[in-house]
Amino acid sequence: MLRWWSGILAAFLVVALLRVFMSLPFATEVVIFSIYVMGCNFLLGRVGFISFGQPAYLAVGAYATAFYLFYAGTNPYLGILAGLLAGVAVALLVGPLFVRLRSDYFALVNLALAVIMYYLMEKVLAKFTHGDNGLWFLTRMTATPVVNLTTPAGFFVFAFVVALVLWAFYKYLDETIYGACCLATKINEDKVRFLGYSNFAIRWLAFVIANTTTALAGSLYAVYFGFVSPEITGPHRAADPVVVTILGGVGTLYGPIIGTIVYTGMKDVLSRIIVNWEFFVGFLLVFIMLAGEQGLWGTLEALLRRVRRSGRRAPVPQETG
């Protein structure tokens, strides 16, 4: 197994390299999207819950940030904090209801929640959310000390640091008793109960952690674009994080980032050549599932193990179009 800090370092290198070779918007998109995928990855890989409703929580974070920046304050840091708190609150609220369900019901209920969020933001709360026009607050944000979030470069640095901290956090989780409990819940809930742990509590906490991460990604999106509309939780984008999770490799630590780079790159490159890149995404998904569901990182890791005899070489994926 790779040492954990070398993993962080490797991920850091990958993104730093990205910044050199790629345009800034692309790199920022990759960083935010990988945060978005991390929550889904944790749910699916560690707790065995698949959720087709992640955009719902993305929207919670994004709209909380948007409301704060549109109606109350001007400081993007506080806006992101508002999004984070909203994410925690919503996850705490719906968590007990959802985590009792069987995994198949869980996925579908989340999907339904995403659709409901969409209609809520588009029609029911139109007075506050301005419906399809969305909320624009790009010019309302003021420059912040330390790292200036209103400039693209400053924002990239900030998002990048947030992503790194999250990576480290998830890595740490994997090594705690709690992380082991999550895996145990996924594999055999009866034995977990036998050991004296509560399946419900484990799942609820996992749900809160994962969806707060997702809400944070939503907040970052909101600050980055300076604009939020119901589009963010539309049913058409509902499975993106799941697709990328599978693509990168379920339950692996570097899966999200690698999957995101490949997916975003594919979207960029393919959508320029042909209109419907979804076809390839769908095909790739089925292919990966049938080929043994290891994903890109799973395959890469096996290769790396073979390559690494003793020296520590940073894994730098070459498949970024």
Add this chain to the structure above:
Amino acid sequence: METQLVISGIIYGLSMGSIYFLLAIGLSLCFGLMRIISLDQLLYYSLGAYLTYTVQVATGQMWTAILVGACVAGAASLLVERIVFRRVYARDITFTMITSFGVLIGGVGTIKYIWGLIPRPAAIPIQAQVVLWGTPVPTYRLIVVALSVLVYLGIALFLNRTITGKAIRAGIEDVDHVEGLGIDVYRLFTVTFVLAGTLSGLAGGLHAPLIMVDPQMGLSALAFVFMVVIIGGLGSIKGTLVSAFLVGQVMSLGSLVYAPLAQMAPFAIMLGILLVRPTGLYGSPLLKR
């Protein structure tokens, strides 16, 4: 005036419920027998709608078009079953869900490639209106309701009276025992899957004249179909029928009271039912996670 609104609302709800029933029944059967969540039913639904539109433009025969749509959707589901689902029957549920979602996305991409992105209108086969209790009601909607009730009766007869149907019902109870009797369960799986795909295609064909046919229609219907399936309980045919009509009524009558309620109300009902019964109205607690 008020009664007229309510009556037309009820009829609208019934026709929507019928479409949802035809779509959800395939999902329910697939889950009950093979323990797969077949999200690609939504693809056959879109496919049925598009073929209905194309054939109708070519020949002008709407009913033929709907029939062709259903048959081609069935054929497509057979193809997918042979290539993809053959290999995933033994896997766990979330796995099949992701795989079938891949099929759905790929299929939607293909539809975009063939028919383009612009929504298309399909003609209503019967323009006539029947007057019920002083309210003019489109005949076509009544025919849709009648057809879905016929389909329900047909499926009930098929499952209760034929050997294949009985084997499928036994398979829903316990697949291993059926296999032990020397029945080829994989053939049963194929039959069920194609039946589901055909019914989804039929749902798309019948729905096409009522809405604009567009590439995203399957993804838009996804959430509502799943609300129907969850409220009824996965794997129960009676539950699917009851909850489809319930959801249809709630949507149409709710929208009379307050427009956005149409989309919100089924969700509220679903949450309420799941609080009381985590497996839906008629769902079997058979399968633990």
